[in-house]
Amino acid sequence: MTCLVCGADTVKQQLDVGSHPVASFFLQEPNAVEKLHPIRLGQCGTCAVVQMMQPVPHHALIPPYDWLFAREPEEHLDQTVEDILAYGHINADSIVSGISYKDDTTIDRFRAKGFENGWRLELERDLDVSDPSASIETVQKLISSDRARKVAERHGPADLLIVRHIIEHAENLREFMAGLAALVAPNGLLMLEIPDCAANLCNADYCMVWEEHSLYFTPETFALVPTLGGFETLRLDVHPRPFENSIVLIARKTGAPGDVLPTSAALEQADLLARYAASYPVTKIELRRHLEKYRDVKGRIALFGAGHLAHAFANFIDVADLIDFVADDTPQKQGKFLPGARLPIRPSAALLDDGVTLCLLALSINNEDAVISRNRAFVDSGGTFRSIFRSSPRSIFAYDW
Template identity: 35%
Template sequence: MTVRLEVCHSCREKAVVALLDCGPQPVGHRFLTSAGQEEGLFPLVVSQCRACGLIQLSHPAPVDEIRPRFDWISYNEPDAHLDALVEALSKLPGLLRESHVGAVVVGGDKTIECFQQRGFANIWRIDLQRDLDVCEPNSGTETLQARLTPEAAARITHEQGLFDLLVVRHMVEHAHEARSFLAAIQQMLKPGGYAIFEVPDCSRAFDACDYSILWEEHVFYFMPFTFRHCLETAGFQVLDLQQPTYSLVALTRKESVQAQKLHADILKTEIDRMQHFSESLPRIRKATQECVSSLHTENGPVAFFGAGHMACTYINLLELHQELDCVVDDHPQKRGLLMPGSHLPIIGSDSLAERGVKVCLSALSPESEAKVIRNNPHFTAAGGKFLSIFAGRPNFMPIRSCA
């Protein structure tokens, strides 16, 4: 059988092989008002470059389709490490309090605030409308990554000047054309200028075959070695690579560097990791369905807590719509809507008792889960329990043969 090869979005080698076709999937934040509402579906195909090992989506959904339809959609990126990160950056050689510092971030990112607290005053943060002429409502990361081209970067630096340091958090994994996006960042830096990049660390999720990691908005799924190689391929010298919880953080410099090919053993590890991930879906889907069905038999209706994109992916890829009763979320705007794909109703936690729910599955972090438990004392006092979908957690749901 002939294997069709595509061009890698990072290294540009024609070596990308499709390994996991998840079929047509909905956009994770495109909630429905009724079951009969028309729903856009887009291919979700997970591929891997056999030259650089980078896992990526083939033919990601168009930007206009993943731009939120609701003005209340927001995302919270992990930031517990941010204060320590900025403290370390503020001590970089050649970086002074009057240095020109920029942030390519969206949403409630605290980067600028942390720099200001340390006396940096010459600070710029990208503005979608001012800097990129974005006028579409509800635009965010999906639009920024598409509009920040080398041409746009030239216009920005014409107005703002070149930067001594750019902070680029949770952007590269969204970039449909990584080389173009990273070239834009390069163009905005002074010679020898620093850039700090942060992306999700996907190692643990892929090792554990955690399919909730997949998201139509994330084009790339980085491991430490593939992240470093991606940045070096784009011409950045990687000075340091750290792994705070949930993230990969690379300190880089604008230097002329030649990216080295991944060592054969490292490349094999990455290929084996993806192979295991792609081949395990049918087995884990079956085991998870049996687990949730058993929980339903023993406890009554089972719910999923949190109507985010991880829940959407998990429910749809593992085909749990028949085993679950509802999805629970206390966001006032989500109540009464239906989940994309599964069409499960979204209810508030105050409705758990009347639906007879005793078990809630959770894709929350330990910190968020603890907060939810504290906020729902009546549920737990009545014998209700939260079970995590993440292997390794003390309250991991009892799935058999999931290793």
């Protein structure tokens, strides 16, 4: 396979978690027909970037409804804004822009500091996409250099372009970076933010894998990306998070797009995916054995949070048949079924009503305490909450079986 980053034909498949439906395509009935996509990861032998062997095409990721919304971490954004301002490249007359709804809160922070000029790319206005359900999966596909130049001519090139949590979705990273470069003025700044996959790769956490992500970067491999758009890195920061750290990279546009030059730091991670893949069958076997025994002795098991993390756990770890249902209080999800696993989605009150004894948390680690607090009656009745993540202090992988 040709590498999505450096273009070399040296990507070797290491991990195959099977073929699965898109996590956001909730089923209306348990026996509905589903379209499956192969989920396989490889690592490039030239630049060491971990990536999907066959990225799911963007049109197959657009959900059949418009109420899904991803919330990205924001605790570090105030500091990031200060870091950008410290370079002195922009002032109150500068154009501060973004390409998706994920950039709005950062743009708002600049507006609060007097930056009134700017724009945010809109799918219908700027890319002629009228589907209300289309989102970042469509943005990453359509931002070509030609389209981007037209957007820049219409709105004015950005002196600072904010791009949060979309690079990892890119099907064609080289073309996407060229598109971003066309949106930025000469010597303008680019802020990129992505999830850091280093900890999950090292910890063998397979909930990291998501059909919407084509690329799985570490700080060392992400440092290779700016040159694809003709940018020079000014700083790269890693902001700690419980499940996935956030990598923020600030770069300046200095020239024409260039080729990726692998570094010794990136190549030192050449066996990262191989080690991650080697632990996969062992993880599946051991966890399944423990959950089977728990279910036989102590009773029913549920998941909490009907998102892509629960989808990955139930399907990739192959334990769906040991779980009774998924608890989730999102009104639009009620009465539907988790893709692949075909587990019913029920309100959290069902934990108590249906005699569940173990509930596995499949949502942001930051939100675990709040969920437990809202479901205190379940705990008081003898129920136990555990997390599906190895990095959580209440991880099921550290449970005293």
